[in-house]
Amino acid sequence: MEVARPRLPWWTLLPGGVKLVLSPIALVVVAAWVVAKVVRVAWYYPTTVALGLVGVWVYSVNGWVLGGLALVVGVGSAVWWWRDSDGFHTRVRWVRTGVRRASVYAPQWRTVMRLASLDGKVRGREYLPTLRRTRSDWWRDTVHVRMVKGQAPEQWEVRASGLAHAFGARSCRVRVTRPGALALDLVRSDPLATVLRVPALVEDAVVDLRRVTIGRTESGKPWRLKLLGGQHLVVGVQGAGKGSVLWSTLWGIAPLLRSGGVRLVGIDPKGGMELGQAPELFDRLVFDNGPDAVEVLEGLAEDVRERAGRYRGVRRWWSPETDEPFTLLVVDELADLIAYQPDRKLRERAQGALQTITSQGRAPGFGVLGLVQDPRKEIVPFRNLFTTRTALRLDEAVQVDMVLGDGVRARGANAHDISEHTPGVAWVKEDGRREPVRARAFYPTDSDLVELRHFVTGTSAAIVPFPDREVRGGEAA
Numbered sequence: 260m261e262v263a264r265p266r267l268p269w270w271t272l273l274p275g276g277v278k279l280v281l282s283p284i285a286l287v288v289v290a291a292w293v294v295a296k297v298v299r300v301a302w303y304y305p306t307t308v309a310l311g312l313v314g315v316w317v318y319s320v321n322g323w324v325l326g327g328l329a330l331v332v333g334v335g336s337a338v339w340w341w342r343d344s345d346g347f348h349t350r351v352r353w354v355r356t357g358v359r360r361a362s363v364y365a366p367q368w369r370t371v372m373r374l375a376s377l378d379g380k381v382r383g384r385e386y387l388p389t390l391r392r393t394r395s396d397w398w399r400d401t402v403h404v405r406m407v408k409g410q411a412p413e414q415w416e417v418r419a420s421g422l423a424h425a426f427g428a429r430s431c432r433v434r435v436t437r438p439g440a441l442a443l444d445l446v447r448s449d450p451l452a453t454v455l456r457v458p459a460l461v462e463d464a465v466v467d468l469r470r471v472t473i474g475r476t477e478s479g480k481p482w483r484l485k486l487l488g489g490q491h492l493v494v495g496v497q498g499a500g501k502g503s504v505l506w507s508t509l510w511g512i513a514p515l516l517r518s519g520g521v522r523l524v525g526i527d528p529k530g531g532m533e534l535g536q537a538p539e540l541f542d543r544l545v546f547d548n549g550p551d552a553v554e555v556l557e558g559l560a561e562d563v564r565e566r567a568g569r570y571r572g573v574r575r576w577w578s579p580e581t582d583e584p585f586t587l588l589v590v591d592e593l594a595d596l597i598a599y600q601p602d603r604k605l606r607e608r609a610q611g612a613l614q615t616i617t618s619q620g621r622a623p624g625f626g627v628l629g630l631v632q633d634p635r636k637e638i639v640p641f642r643n644l645f646t647t648r649t650a651l652r653l654d655e656a657v658q659v660d661m662v663l664g665d666g667v668r669a670r671g672a673n674a675h676d677i678s679e680h681t682p683g684v685a686w687v688k689e690d691g692r693r694e695p696v697r698a699r700a701f702y703p704t705d706s707d708l709v710e711l712r713h714f715v716t717g718t719s720a721a722i723v724p725f726p727d728r729e730v731r732g733g734e735a736a
């Protein structure tokens with residue numbers, strides 16, 4: 260006959276007189292709580308609250324005006340979307356944010372957290388992660404979360420895939436924003452699905468070697484490469500788009516190649532299939548992995564040491580004022596040089612010289628852009644010397660951490676999942692930045708490369724009219 264005894268709140272047991280004395284304080288506390296709740300709702304649902312207030316106000320002025328207003332807003336939005344869909348998507352983000360929060364995240368949050376075992380229980384009391392502000396772009400929702408005390412971001416990372424499925428997203432990435440707080444990026448569609456054309460070449464453009472634009476990131480910002488002060492390793496399977504990263508980089512520094520501010524040295528062990536498309540750009544170019552290539556590397560390593568010796572005690576970093584060119588070494592298939600070369604001595608000499616250039620070349624103005632298909636340690640034993648690592652499409656999931664560093668795949672950098680229909684899309688990880696960035700390189704076509712050659716060499720790419728065509732008014736017909 261045991262029955263649960265009703266648990267009354269402690270204050271009900273107080274004597275009547277005490278309750279009477281405390282009642283004004285209790286009223287103030289309750290009023291403050293209600294105000295806090297209202298502010299919270301207005302903060303998290305600004306759109307809904309604002310629209311609701313406007314609706315109530317219009318209705319109180321005149322009922323039928325509300326219908327007219329709704330019609331005008333509806334038709335106006337449709338026309339806006341039709342004429343300028345990009346502007347519409349950007350400017351109506353707050354509406355989308357409100358709708359998605361109210362329809363997806365708020366109603367399912369508690370259940371999903373429980374099912375994903377992201378809640379916690381102590382002495383019968385349940386603790387749930389707090390759903391904070393959300394933001395919905397046309398391709399992604401960003402959901403800010405306050406973790407339950409004692410939780411680690413890694414617990415969320417292992418459940419990221421489940422969270423994506425639960426909230427109807429293609430993928431979920433976990434970012435740490437503050438101690439105890441996370442942002443979940445729930446991606447719904449791919450903003451990098453369309454091919455990016457290279458920008459126009461401008462003769463007297465100012466190029467900052469610390470920020471060479473070679474494409475666009477997922478969030479619409481320029482994808483910038485830090486050539487001065489960084490060494491770059493680009494990894495991807497055949498057809499992943501390594502060539503587009505390479506040519507976009509050279510496109511980005513074209514004004515400096517033209518003015519002599521950058522000296523290019525190239526090694527293309529594949530017989531010139533890649534770099535042979537614009538040999539005029541290079542100060543020195545070798546098309547094999549034999550003694551010539553090794554001599555070029557050793558010569559550069561010597562230059563690095565010599566320049567570093569001259570700078571010692573005078574300057575810390577190379578700068579354009581030194582009147583010496585910045586030197587960029589481009590190696591198209593790194594593995595051919597440092598792993599597949601059958602002659603052990605040549606292989607070791609190439610490895611030694613490359614390690615000197617990558618480890619000591621940053622300050623005296625020497626950069627390396629190495630491209631490779633296979634990221635294993637046996638192939639590139641000194642991957643850690645490259646400060647920026649780019650993973651284009653990879654074969655296997657285990658290769659992601661090999662290229663980008665331990666634990667980066669868990670943060671959402673699924674380079675092995677990049678579609679073969681989107682060559683040039685990559686995950687980029689810079690030393691010193693926790694979060695990897697997803698980006699797509701420009702796509703320089705064959706005719707763009709012809710234009711690049713003419714731009715750098717200063718020759719004209721004018722189209723010569725066919726001799727048998729009639730020429731009218733000085734123009735080819």
Ligand SMILES: Nc1ncnc2c1ncn2[C@@H]1O[C@H](COP(=O)(O)OP(=O)(O)OP(=O)(O)O)[C@@H](O)[C@H]1O
Pocket residue numbers: 454455495496497498499500501502503632681682683684699700701702
């Ligand atoms: N950024 C890009 N945008 C759109 N298409 C691209 C891009 N990069 C490459 N492609 C397409 O993908 C194809 C393969 O690219 P690319 O030759 O650069 O790959 P790769 O990784 O260098 O391959 P390989 O190792 O065989 O040389 C190109 O012919 C081109 O059609």
